[in-house]
Amino acid sequence: MRNYWKEMTIGFAVVLIAFLVFIGVNMIPVILMSLIGVLLIVAAKNRGHLATASGERKSRSRMPVQLSFEEIGGQERAKQELVEALDFLVKQEEIKKFGIRPLKGILLTGPPGTGKTLLAKAAAFYTDSVYVAASGSEFVEMYVGVGAGRIRDLFKDAKQKAAKAGKTSAVIFIDEIDVIGGKRDGGQHREYDQTLNQLLTEMDGIHTSETPKILLIAATNRKEMLDSALIRPGRFDRHIQVDLPDKKGREHILRIHAKNKPLHESVDLMKIAEESFGFSGAQLESVMNEAAIYAMREQSATINHPHLSMAIDKVMMGEKTDREATKEERERVALHELGHAITAELVRPGSVSTVVLSPRGQALGYVRHNPQQDQYLYTREFLEGQIMIALGGAAAEELFYGGRSTGSRGDFEQATNIVRTMVESGLTELGIIDGSMMTPDGWAKINSSMLDQLMDRTKSLLNEYRSVFTSSLEVLIQEESLSGERFRELLDSPKGEHPPKGEHPPKSPFSKGDPKGSALWTPETV
Template sequence: MPDPSPKLPTPDPSDSPRHSGPVRGRGKKGGGRRESGGGRPRSSASLFFAVVIAIGVGLFLFERSNATGKSVSYSRFLQEVRENNVAKVTLKGERISGEWERRPEPKAEFENTFTTVIPLPALGDSVLTALLEEHGVEINGEPTQIETSTYILLYLGMGGAALLVMILILRRSADPMGGGGMIGSFIKSGAKEFREDDKRVTFDDVAGMEQAKGELMEVVEFLKAPEKFTRLGAEIPKGVLLMGSPGTGKTLLAKATAGEAKVPFYSINGSEFIQMFVGVGASRVRDLFKTARETSPCIIFVDEIDAVGRERGSGLGGGHDEREQTLNQILGEMDGFSPSEAVIVIAATNRPDVLDPALLRPGRFDRHIQVDKPNKAGRVGILKVHTRKVPLAAEVDLEDVAAGSIGFSGAELKNLVNEAALHATRAERKAVTMNDFEEARDRVLMGATREEVMSGHERRMTAYHEAGHALIAWVLPTLDPVHKVTIIPRGRALGVTQLLPDEERHHFGERRMRDHLAMAMGGRAAEKLVFDEFSAGAEDDLNRSTQLARKMVAHWGMSEKVGPVAFRQGETHPFLGKEMQTGRHFSDETARQIDDEIRAVLMGASDRATQILSERREDLDRISQLLLERESISREDMGDLLGEREVHPDDAAEAARQEAEDRHRMNGQPGVDAVDAGLDGPNDDADGAAEPSKPEPASVAD
């Protein structure tokens, strides 16, 4: 039985403290980075340039040796001919060589012999021959042929260059897996390596994912003490699949797992396996897993594995498709792990629905961990991690910041802290204040403010549009509270009405959805009510409302005429997100009914919005007037203007339930439910629709 706790390779002292370059195939016996090929490519290149230079010098000297006499200009040559100072000449191509009758003046600059070159326009000119004959010059001619020595020198140069190129190719191809080779570097995996001596990320750096960390602690314990599991015949999962939305910390979680286990960590993106040449992806997979086995125990992390692990059998490219070959190689490598090889493969994706079933079966990625967006406690922990090096003012309460950032992922919270620090820097403050966090949150949710000059009519129309959204959101208690209303252009919008939830929500009922549609139609209804026309600023409202209404009717069964049936449009397709074709599995009559019901839902929402705004026209005018004066109003301003907001009946019932439970608990009795307490519980029909993700702060941009 092999040693259950193999020693980790010792890093070479010559390595830099942090190495994240391509994997070099370090084995257990040497911690240094292996460079295949040594210095041979460099010496071969130097030899090649030396040979080329030698050939050039030889050709130059050879030409100089063929040229006899002092070189003179063609004009001086003709002058000397006319002065009868040329004894004889020899014509060879465009070159003329000959002897003087007497050395021209100044004699120090000339020799007894000379050479000159006929200019291109004068070649073939019979006047030159006549001129030479007229002045009694002896004319000789030689054929323009290449000397034997020139041929020898030319052949030697070409042969030497070809031989040198062949030597370079053979040397670079001799070790295909070498790091310095031409072919070897092309098929290497390119994975970034982080070793034990690097700056480690641990679970202390990861917050808001307690359940996921607990799942991965078993992986850490197996890498540290595998005998704890093997003594009872247990086997640790070979692969762990992290699933979650972008920015939830999947990559950070994988790095923390390797940091806790203190083992090498190889990170690569799934798209790096795919290349234009067939077979390269599979070769890179083999190289990566070969290196991992040599440095085990270790962790391989494949980010965005859906780029290479999508479902096979689509018919595009057939069985020889490069992606399928790469996926087959990954499957084979994961099956090839022996029980003694402590190599864990962790992969991350935000599209688990498109992965090949063979990749998800037990024995491969048999442990699936869902990484969700953090709750309030998780957001507080994440904010504490990211504010370690950020000086905070005494007034800053991270609990309040977390309460106002419902729906934020870990990456978004990090960006929130960074934006707050940048805002404080621009204001030349020494510490980050709550106002900086407020401004940063508005920038993240609504976009940066921009200078936009609007006419008085446009500002007034924008103010009424946003006031319509805000008033309906304030009146309907099922909707999230209004956080801020502004007519300052932000991002691509001329105005924004932002709703910010007070609590985590996991279910969305039909009543709340219909209220949301009425709120979305509020801006358009206000324009029609005040200006008797619609504007193009409601385009985004109509798009979002139509999408929500279509899901209510065709997906969630919230229409009596259509019924409790889910109609999905589009065939599944694994290589294009399962939505390539636009076919449908229902009749034209059903499609017409769906369209009619969607239209009816939207028309009902529009009529409801118009009715609410008509009944509260004075409040609409007051909100719009305040917007024109201040440009931005907050939740507190809305409360001062309209009074306290009505409490939703479900929220009142929940508060009464908690009060009854607390009262009975104090009396030593078990808690009672809402029915026993004589209260109406939540409406089951209203909470019938559930969405898979947590709600994010809503905003209406126009």
């Protein structure tokens, strides 16, 4: 039975107050005292809540940090720069000998999942320092002055913990510092400004001769958002870019996360690193974890290459879905993806890893490319080839159905983004031009001119391989997947002619670069 004692008490109090007022008793002092009591109770609860939150932060900061730089893969340059910056805490005599001013702050910038937090933890371990961590969101409150107070408490807490632990230094790590360190525009965000001003004051108050020494490490994905007063020399003296790992770095990360997993002896992690172009360290860890889940699901004793391949698809595209497509839709999707695959194979021989006809994430089918070499500079010919690959699906639909479908929307977005890159890089007939000076009509004109021309080239190229569409379509519909090797076997005889073994099909005249160049794309969506 429900307990109504609270409602009954409130009701009795209301009736009693009404009765006393009715008989002429002055209830104003009683009411005021009651309100003051309620406010005091609420304030006490809030202080208790803040103390609990502070205790949780303190308990997190007390956790010992046992992570070395050797356990972080794929960031050799970033680790080297960070170690040089940390040496003022480790090699103090050498620092004094050369008259080097110790650093106060180190800013780690880069995409999400690249290991910025891990580097901060490894920095504390390398310098034998107390590690105190906080997130930018912890300093944001609706009450003015709370954020600034928490900044003061953070630095005070770091000094006290270092002294208590007998350490000579402390590392303070603030993640997502752009939350409190954003540019000040004189607007209404006074609380943010006070928090940032307090952080600047605390950094100016870090004296290199005091003990324990304080080093502030901050991380952000958006360096351009930070206030110039925060990132100037004398505060954040060193800015370290933590980029996505290259192929060698990806292999190193995969090996680190494979140490406690039963990999089959036939698994080649270098090949997995090639297939995971553009993956961050967090994504690579997820690939190994998902592969282990697939192996456990199949009750396999070891993790095999197919498990890792499926894991890459899942991390890149999402889990398989139960969407049922009609026969006509499946054929259109298959032809669309074959258009991407044939174009990619002709423009970049050997680049197609898998052609898949099964719903995954938001895609009804996709092509996964297999870049064999990381590439960071692109010529006009290379980018035109990428546009042709993006347009290959729509071109195939036009060849076989006389029109396109909504499945080409994502492809067109990719193509127009490449055109914008080419214009801003001076790789079009417009020459060197500032993209911000282009009018909407100007963008529309250059987009239409380039994409229409490359679409015609793509359709002309695919029209010569109609027989490949026919032979591949039947296999793809039946098996729902074509490996790169199997697809290249079907492509080797587009007109019934069998080229010598090991010889690639005729190379497209639009590809003048390295035939094994890196593909830019994640799998095409439909």
